[in-house]
Amino acid sequence: MFISKRLAVSAVAMLLLGACTTQSTLQQSSVPGPALGRVASADEVKAWSISIPPSGVGLPAGSGSVQQGLAVYTAKCVACHGEKGAGKPADAIAGGKGTLASADAVRTVGSYWPYATTLFDYVRRSMPVNAPMSLSNDEVYAVTAYMLNINAIVPAEAVMNAQTLPQVAMPNRAGFVDYSRK
Amino acid sequence: MKKSSVSVRTDLRTDDVVVGVVEATRERRQFLKRSLGAAGAVAAVAAAPVRAADPIGKDFPGWSTTPGTPMRSYGQPSKFEEKVLRTVTPSYGPISPGTGTSRTPLQTLNGTITPNGLHFERHHNGVPEIDPAQHKLLIHGMVKKPLVFTVANLLRYPMVSRTCFVECAGNSSANTLPKPAQANCAAIHGLLSGSEWTGVSLSLLLDEAGVEPGAKWFLAEGADSAAMSRSVLLEKAYDDAIIALYQNGERIRPEQGYPLRLLVPGYQGNMNVKWLRRLELAAAPMHTKDETSKYSLLLRDGTARQFDFQLGVKSLITQPSGTLNVPGKGLHEISGLAWSGAGRIVKVEVSSDGGANWREAVLQGPVLSKALTRFRLPWEWSGAPAMLQSRATDEKGHVQPTRAAWSAIYSLANRYHNNMIQTWAVAADGSVSNVYL
Numbered sequence: 001m002f003i004s005k006r007l008a009v010s011a012v013a014m015l016l017l018g019a020c021t022t023q024s025t026l027q028q029s030s031v032p033g034p035a036l037g038r039v040a041s042a043d044e045v046k047a048w049s050i051s052i053p054p055s056g057v058g059l060p061a062g063s064g065s066v067q068q069g070l071a072v073y074t075a076k077c078v079a080c081h082g083e084k085g086a087g088k089p090a091d092a093i094a095g096g097k098g099t100l101a102s103a104d105a106v107r108t109v110g111s112y113w114p115y116a117t118t119l120f121d122y123v124r125r126s127m128p129v130n131a132p133m134s135l136s137n138d139e140v141y142a143v144t145a146y147m148l149n150i151n152a153i154v155p156a157e158a159v160m161n162a163q164t165l166p167q168v169a170m171p172n173r174a175g176f177v178d179y180s181r182k
Numbered sequence: 183m184k185k186s187s188v189s190v191r192t193d194l195r196t197d198d199v200v201v202g203v204v205e206a207t208r209e210r211r212q213f214l215k216r217s218l219g220a221a222g223a224v225a226a227v228a229a230a231p232v233r234a235a236d237p238i239g240k241d242f243p244g245w246s247t248t249p250g251t252p253m254r255s256y257g258q259p260s261k262f263e264e265k266v267l268r269t270v271t272p273s274y275g276p277i278s279p280g281t282g283t284s285r286t287p288l289q290t291l292n293g294t295i296t297p298n299g300l301h302f303e304r305h306h307n308g309v310p311e312i313d314p315a316q317h318k319l320l321i322h323g324m325v326k327k328p329l330v331f332t333v334a335n336l337l338r339y340p341m342v343s344r345t346c347f348v349e350c351a352g353n354s355s356a357n358t359l360p361k362p363a364q365a366n367c368a369a370i371h372g373l374l375s376g377s378e379w380t381g382v383s384l385s386l387l388l389d390e391a392g393v394e395p396g397a398k399w400f401l402a403e404g405a406d407s408a409a410m411s412r413s414v415l416l417e418k419a420y421d422d423a424i425i426a427l428y429q430n431g432e433r434i435r436p437e438q439g440y441p442l443r444l445l446v447p448g449y450q451g452n453m454n455v456k457w458l459r460r461l462e463l464a465a466a467p468m469h470t471k472d473e474t475s476k477y478s479l480l481l482r483d484g485t486a487r488q489f490d491f492q493l494g495v496k497s498l499i500t501q502p503s504g505t506l507n508v509p510g511k512g513l514h515e516i517s518g519l520a521w522s523g524a525g526r527i528v529k530v531e532v533s534s535d536g537g538a539n540w541r542e543a544v545l546q547g548p549v550l551s552k553a554l555t556r557f558r559l560p561w562e563w564s565g566a567p568a569m570l571q572s573r574a575t576d577e578k579g580h581v582q583p584t585r586a587a588w589s590a591i592y593s594l595a596n597r598y599h600n601n602m603i604q605t606w607a608v609a610a611d612g613s614v615s616n617v618y619l
Contacts, residue, residue, distance in 0.1 A: 032389055033340060044330065101593075
């Protein structure tokens with residue numbers, strides 16, 4: 001009697017399970033996930049696409065001169081990076097040329113950085129340290145021009161924009177060896 | 183009165199144990215001499231223990247005779263361990279208090295897993311307080327459809343775990359300075375921690391977005407106010423990279439990237455981008471500030487290796503180590519950590535004479551790929567000055583370099599990938615100092 005009752009309960013459970021199989025099944029472990037990603041809108045992607053590669057693709061409209069850059073630098077950068085990028089308390093921006101092969105190598109924008117686009121990218125996303133992403137594109141172009149000028153990479157009358165910045169030839173460009181495939 | 187009674191009883195107990203051992207030894211001898219006789223049984227009766235006098239409480243410390251504190255919803259270390267802390271080292275002082283490091287106290291820990299509250303930190307502009315309900319991860323660039331994932335959605339994905347080390351590429355850079363820093367393990371080598379990270383395979387999310395032919399890299403970008411970003415070879419996503427959501431079982435802490443971080447086992451710590459908000463697939467690397475001006479490796483000839491991601495084979499004696507004195511002659515355990523970005527550790531050798539002679543240490547299992555491996559070796563210290571070193575070998579045959587071998591390749595101004603052999607000098611008085619050999 002007891003056994004047959006339990007069998008009856010099992011049969012009901014099996015029927016219920018059978019009725020549910022379309023909603024709940026265990027899968028092979030190779031199933032590629034629940035696919036919950038939402039397709040991003042074009043505006044959403046554009047707003048967050050802030051990275052600038054050496055080609056300059058993605059550089060915004062706007063421009064800035066060395067002289068305008070000096071004003072930005074004096075107002076927002078000099079307290080940490082020193083007069084003419086001499087450094088202290090934060091990293092030096094200028095100087096160090098010819099030191100890389102010595103034990104006292106000084107790596108600055110002028111002595112070390114391989115691409116000028118990196119300067120724009122970094123300043124726009126991270127600087128000034130107390131108010132990142134607060135500078136206008138014109139201000140970023142301008143202060144980039146200034147930092148290149150104090151390293152004697154561009155002349156005092158230089159203007160940086162989406163066309164001129166990727167063309168700046170950095171002195172240590174050939175000093176980098178791509179190790180990603182080694 | 184109380185003290186003397188404890189003393190007497192302890193003596194009795196000790197004698198009792200000793201007697202028991204003596205009798206047992208005699209019993210074995212007798213057993214060997216002839217066959218099992220009655221003598222052993224007689225000895226056992228003679229060794230019957232002396233029992234405690236009642237009431238017994240007077241002979242126990244207060245914590246055994248009074249009720250303890252109640253349960254609590256989140257545990258904390260013992261107050262007697264309150265000095266086991268990270269060493270906090272700001273880079274620039276008050277102008278940016280959130281930029282710098284805090285270092286794991288390797289010299290006071292054991293095993294291979296770092297407690298979450300002691301995992302090292304490296305921030306480039308502080309720890310953001312991110313609301314997981316508002317955070318999103320964007321995957322775009324060279325994909326068929328750009329996708330946005332919420333944290334709640336990611337938590338529904340199948341998960342995997344990776345037990346691995348995370349080491350800042352700038353760890354141990356103090357040992358590139360002209361004079362050896364007299365500091366502890368934390369200060370010199372503490373940008374190193376080990377955890378079990380759990381999350382979603384990056385390949386799963388990339389496959390959902392559909393990788394375009396020609397994509398070879400992805401840029402990973404954080405949502406902190408430094409927006410730290412790094413380019414990673416796409417093949418790492420199809421090897422072992424994950425979007426980590428948990429660390430040692432609990433959700434990742436804010437200073438480790440809450441609510442999610444990229445985890446690329448064996449690569450420069452900096453590439454495990456915290457507070458991850460964006461992955462952009464591309465044909466070429468982006469050349470960000472942290473993969474050009476920083477985290478590139480300056481060589482002796484003044485050129486620099488860029489995109490050298492994998493951290494080299496390395497080991498370190500953590501006990502004894504800088505400022506931890508050897509308390510006296512006699513037997514000690516030399517213990518330390520070994521790891522390699524290339525895979526498993528297969529051998530750690532220890533020298534007590536500055537590298538002239540080596541003895542293989544015992545590796546504590548399980549030995550996992552790209553994970554911290556604990557090694558141990560007994561050491562009978564005579565009291566004579568010693569030079570302790572460890573040297574690790576990984577499964578790819580890489581051997582940890584000497585200081586001279588490392589310096590033959592890298593500039594001493596290079597602050598990254600320092601995996602040279604560490605030497606701890608033990609003086610006759612037991613004091614331990616950092617020396618260069």
